[in-house]
Amino acid sequence: SQTIHQWPATLVQPVGSPLSLECTVEGTSNPNLYWYRQAAGRGLQLLFYSVGIGQISSEVPQNLSASRPQDRQFILSSKKLLLSDSGFYLCAFERDTYNEQFFGPGTRLTVL
Amino acid sequence: AQSVAQPEDQVNVAEGNPLTVKCTYSVSGNPYLFWYVQYPNRGLQFLLKYITGDNLVKGSYGFEAEFNKSQTSFHLKKPSALVSDSALYFCAVRVMNSGGYQKVTFGTGTKLQVIP
Numbered sequence: 001s002q003t004i005h006q007w008p009a010t011l012v013q014p015v016g017s018p019l020s021l022e023c024t025v026e027g028t029s030n031p032n033l034y035w036y037r038q039a040a041g042r043g044l045q046l047l048f049y050s051v052g053i054g055q056i057s058s059e060v061p062q063n064l065s066a067s068r069p070q071d072r073q074f075i076l077s078s079k080k081l082l083l084s085d086s087g088f089y090l091c092a093f094e095r096d097t098y099n100e101q102f103f104g105p106g107t108r109l110t111v112l
Numbered sequence: 113a114q115s116v117a118q119p120e121d122q123v124n125v126a127e128g129n130p131l132t133v134k135c136t137y138s139v140s141g142n143p144y145l146f147w148y149v150q151y152p153n154r155g156l157q158f159l160l161k162y163i164t165g166d167n168l169v170k171g172s173y174g175f176e177a178e179f180n181k182s183q184t185s186f187h188l189k190k191p192s193a194l195v196s197d198s199a200l201y202f203c204a205v206r207v208m209n210s211g212g213y214q215k216v217t218f219g220t221g222t223k224l225q226v227i228p
Contacts, residue, residue, distance in 0.1 A: 032213075042200075042220060042221050043218065043219075043220040043221055044156075044202070044218045044221075046215065049215065051213055088153075090155055090156070092155075092156075100146055100148075100158040100161055101146075101148075101156075101158070101216065102158065103148075103155030103156040103157070104155050105154060105155050106153070106154065106155050108153070
């Protein structure tokens with residue numbers, strides 16, 4: 001069966017510190033991978049998506065970056081966090097472009 | 113361009129009553145349509161999807177949705193609401209395309225509150 005893991009579950013970081021959030025998928029090959037941010041428990045903002053290893057598309061200009069070093073690994077990073085980076089970060093995958101997405105449990109990031 | 117509208121921020125319904133959560137879409141072409149549910153501090157869970165075929169789609173937890181092409185709608189319904197259905201619901205759309213990658217667009221979400 002397919003599963004998706006995200007860690008850490010919660011994170012409190014000071015302004016200006018680096019960030020690394022990791023997402024891994026099991027049980028499928030060559031998935032499309034996504035990073036979303038959700039503010040205040042409402043709408044989803046698509047940050048990055050990847051349709052293959054090393055292929056990253058950015059949706060919103062910001063101080064975040066993403067990498068896909070392996071087929072089923074997706075990493076969200078920042079060199080220097082801003083207060084506005086606080087939020088609930090969700091990783092998701094889909095087996096192919098026309099199927100539903102499966103979401104990870106999320107990471108609650110608080111930047112102080 | 114494609115878009116999804118969920119016109120209600122919140123829907124309140126009494127337990128045992130039927131519920132409807134509205135979704136309308138706009139795409140250039142034929143749509144794939146999805147509903148997801150999110151419980152507090154959790155990731156989204158897939159409920160159901162419309163790809164093609166029967167306009168009435170049945171999904172998890174007794175939910176169903178009806179694709180209406182003329183009204184460009186895909187409303188989520190359930191005959192009898194449960195308190196445990198209280199959650200945030202997202203509609204999403206993706207256009208069918210014979211070539212190239214097409215992103216999925218999510219609505220802004222509707223909070224469903226089922227009152228005991």
